Amino acid sequence: MSLEHAILVSLLEQPASGYELARRFDRSIGRFWTATHQQIYRVLKRMESDEWITAEEVGQAGLPDKKLWSVTSTGRSALVAWLRAPVQPEAVRHELAVKIRGAAFTDADGRTALVAEVERYRAGHAATLAGYLAGERRDFPDPAALDVRESLQHIVLRGGIAYERMVLAWLDDVLATLRNLNPTPVRKASS
Numbered sequence: 001m002s003l004e005h006a007i008l009v010s011l012l013e014q015p016a017s018g019y020e021l022a023r024r025f026d027r028s029i030g031r032f033w034t035a036t037h038q039q040i041y042r043v044l045k046r047m048e049s050d051e052w053i054t055a056e057e058v059g060q061a062g063l064p065d066k067k068l069w070s071v072t073s074t075g076r077s078a079l080v081a082w083l084r085a086p087v088q089p090e091a092v093r094h095e096l097a098v099k100i101r102g103a104a105f106t107d108a109d110g111r112t113a114l115v116a117e118v119e120r121y122r123a124g125h126a127a128t129l130a131g132y133l134a135g136e137r138r139d140f141p142d143p144a145a146l147d148v149r150e151s152l153q154h155i156v157l158r159g160g161i162a163y164e165r166m167v168l169a170w171l172d173d174v175l176a177t178l179r180n181l182n183p184t185p186v187r188k189a190s191s
Contacts (some may be wrong), residue, residue: 003043006033008071008079011053013149015070018044044069052078096121100174115178122171129164132157
């Protein structure tokens with residue numbers, strides 16, 4: 001997938017200015033495809049020159065005009081062609097997993113430091129899951145009443161929720177294993 005395809009999907013869901021599009025990436029699209037604001041603006045210019053999108057100048061009271069981007073028929077055709085192409089499995093690079101394997105080659109202090117890192121990493125995933133669940137309650141309060149677009153957005157979000165739950169369960173297993181390897185010393189009662 002390319003950033004262009006993520007932008008096409010977002011603009012087909014709703015035309016937007018570059019700023020609004022960047023905010024969507026920060027809030028929702030970023031769940032599965034990240035991009036900086038600078039990347040988004042660069043790609044918008046390229047997509048415009050490729051005639052995949054077009055901009056309409058929209059006046060704003062007391063503010064400079066903004067460009068409202070929308071998808072052209074050429075852009076929609078490019079997206080449809082991409083949707084029909086096969087998807088290849090993604091290569092996974094997971095630095096924490098390598099560190100966990102590497103813990104076999106350190107001492108108890110190194111493993112204690114790794115426990116702290118896994119706890120920090122876990123807290124980030126717990127916060128992500130909490131955000132996804134809050135977004136689900138906010139955006140999809142009645143799953144039975146969703147239209148096609150909303151149903152597809154919801155299934156992607158549910159995938160993110162399932163992923164975060166899986167990662168948290170695995171991290172809990174990692175923590176239990178590391179703590180088993182590095183038990184807390186038992187203090188002897190003084191006589």
